Amino acid sequence: MTAIRRASPTRWSREDRSTFLWAMLFLSPWIIGFVVFTAIPMLWSLFLSFTSYSPLTGNAPLVGLANYQRIPTDPKVTTALWNTMYFTVLFVPLSTILSIFLASLLNRIGNRTSGFFRTAFYLPNITPAVATGTLFILVLANPDGLLNSFLRFFGITGPSWLNDPAWLKPGIVIMMLWSIGGTIVILFAALRNVPAELHEAAEIDGANTFQRFRNVTLPLISGALFFVIIINTIAAIQLFSEVYTIFGGQRQGAVGNDAALFYVMYLFREAFETFRMGYASALAWLLFVIVGIITAIQFRLSKRFVYYENG
Amino acid sequence: MAIERTPVGPGAGAASPAAPGTVPVALPGTQSRTASRPMTPRRIAERVVFIVLLLFFTLLFVYPFIWLLSASLKTTTEVFNNVLIPNPPHFENYTNLIGQQPVLNWAWNSFVVSVLAATTVTISSALVAFAFAYFRFPGRNLLFGLVLATLLLPGTVTMIPTFLIWNFLGFNNSLVPLWAGNLFGSAFYIFLLRQFFMTLPRELFEAARVDGANHLRIWWSIALPLTRAALVVVFVFELKAAWTDLLKPLIFLHDIALYTLPRGLKAIVDNPSIGGQKEWELLAAAGVIVTVPMIIVFFLGQRYFLEGIATTGSKG
Incomplete structure (x- = not known):
């Protein structure tokens, strides 16, 4: 890859921006996967642990620390x-x-x-x-x-x-x-x-x-x-x-x-x-x-x- | 290497069986230990003892397979009779089992899921891994650190919400959740493939850039063909992982016709008219049916399995 020149530390050249967009395009499967199947599930699981959720009723009443x-x-x-x-x-x-x-x-x-x-x-x-x-x-x-x-x-x-x-x-x-x-x-x-x-x-x-x-x-x-x-x-x-x-x-x-x-x-x-x-x-x-x-x-x-x- | 190469002692070096014409330099790690040593009677005796020991352990590892195969061809009363070759062999156990349970359906489901899972994870992980090896952009190391962090995350923590997500999307009781997560790559394979992409010389890509190839083209036409062996490692690993998985089919599959072979085998083990009636030969036959395809894949891709698993250790 051609060397990346920076006009200033804060402004990206057109090439920098293009490289970044390409990189994000390549990384998008993992980024989507990380958000949908790791980050959200972890937060969701943490939330569920403070409820008495059951898929049978569909309700998730908050129970505080009762589960723990x-x-x-x-x-x-x-x-x-x-x-x-x-x-x-x-x-x-x-x-x-x-x-x-x-x-x-x-x-x-x-x-x-x-x-x-x-x-x-x-x-x-x-x-x-x-x-x-x-x-x-x-x-x-x-x-x-x-x-x-x-x-x-x-x-x-x-x-x-x-x-x-x-x-x-x-x-x-x-x-x-x-x-x-x-x-x-x-x-x-x-x-x-x-x-x-x-x-x-x-x-x-x-x-x-x-x-x-x-x-x-x-x-x-x-x-x-x-x-x-x-x-x-x-x-x-x-x-x-x-x-x-x-x-x-x-x-x-x-x-x-x-x-x-x-x-x-x-x-x-x-x-x-x-x-x-x-x-x-x-x-x-x-x-x-x-x-x-x-x-x-x-x-x-x-x-x-x-x-x-x-x- | 931090350790200074020590001169090889008299005898040991002089008598080493170097082929004529080859440079007699010890290549660390490329030479087996016995090759550089003279075969004294004591060493020969040692070697015989080692091989006998190894054969004993081989028997422990392999005999259960043979025993299972043999049990699958016996009648219920013969299963534990300690006769290795059943006389006569009851091949009808297999046809009976296939007649009783939708085994062929299960085999087809397993096949579809494994191939889709292996294909999608290989392509998506290669795409992401290549980005980490090839592009230079701010935040790259941070993102890659995140990939590595997810490696240590026990899957059981995200198991329940993952079920709820697929359920919400309407894919509960379908084969989709068994493979579609692989569209998004897998941390371990991303890590493994990145190591391989990093070994490719950058000049190769730069030359292609000059010739006007875009990044996607470079990935597909240059990087992928050059890392074919590593891609096969990922493919066979995931093929095995998807084929053998029990947890996801337990969570997502509820219709018997949708079962994969491992889920089906668990149903057979649970079935009171087989496990309860102690029709062990049918259990054994089902075990053979689930295992044999993997043994075939293993022998076809043996090199990739063994080298792949060895690589994980040194990279880890």
């Missing part, structure tokens, strides 16, 4: 928050460790062979969430499901993954760990960018495998690691489709009390099954604040732990 005051006294919210936290705290570290382990193995066997394994590991990722849920209804079935048959092979009697409240969430963690292929592929790409000479140098200096991993590999992949941890945490907090398939809709109540009630599932139920959209909007804003705080904490921590090559 109800949240801490709602036992379902406590249960849903606890279940969601339980799942996230179990799933995020396990998925990260397992992904690093598998990505490191892939990185050690050379690129040609690793292609086959990467494809295999990624396959569960392209499986629709509903299909994953359906599959795991069968995998986690007791006593003859795939998992318990596998455990029986080793002489272990597996629990009732889909009915026993104590084993529901570990079962769900296993289901979600099945789809960590995306994380593996990202970490594998990061590992491949670690220069081999650094490892060799460290090895010559007498560093053992663990020391090399801790002091060479880990700092160099910390950026990608941080990325997958944030993404997986946000996704874990918003766990929905897979568990809704198994435990939601008409199957709700088929399973032990509320052991499988997760936050977004409860939010969805309030909004689109009982149509208490005012209360559901308040729940959505609480989720927004929780996700915001957790992401902010993770960004703060990353400043201390993530190594940036260029400063």
